[in-house]
Amino acid sequence: MDCLSCGLPAGYNRVLVERPSGAELGGLCVECEERRFGDCLKQGFWTETDGCALCARDAYVVMPEWHPVTEHSPDGVVVRNEYEVTEGTVGLCDEHLDSLTDPDRHDGTLSRAPTPST
Numbered sequence: 001m002d003c004l005s006c007g008l009p010a011g012y013n014r015v016l017v018e019r020p021s022g023a024e025l026g027g028l029c030v031e032c033e034e035r036r037f038g039d040c041l042k043q044g045f046w047t048e049t050d051g052c053a054l055c056a057r058d059a060y061v062v063m064p065e066w067h068p069v070t071e072h073s074p075d076g077v078v079v080r081n082e083y084e085v086t087e088g089t090v091g092l093c094d095e096h097l098d099s100l101t102d103p104d105r106h107d108g109t110l111s112r113a114p115t116p117s118t
Helices: 030-037 092-099
Strands: 014-017 024-028 067-073 077-084
Touching: none
Parallel strands: none
Antiparallel strands: 014 024, 067 077
């Protein structure tokens, strides 16, 4: 799963899940989470609201963290990543999601074709 912000592999940090349908829209890597949000998502200050963590609008997506689950069997060890969406899972409204994924707002980490000069 790729990071919706930088386009690189998300590294199983967070997944963005559409609230109405439960569809996985993509991931958010550790670097982009720290660059865009600092440590505020880890602090849990948004738990008093069921809306967007950054404004007063309704949350369109939720951003649960991936958690590794280890299963031992006679054939070996298997590690899977899972997530759980709860009432306290941090969410973003459609506008803040758009600012996270809008390619015009990237910091240059994506490789894009240069704009022709006139």
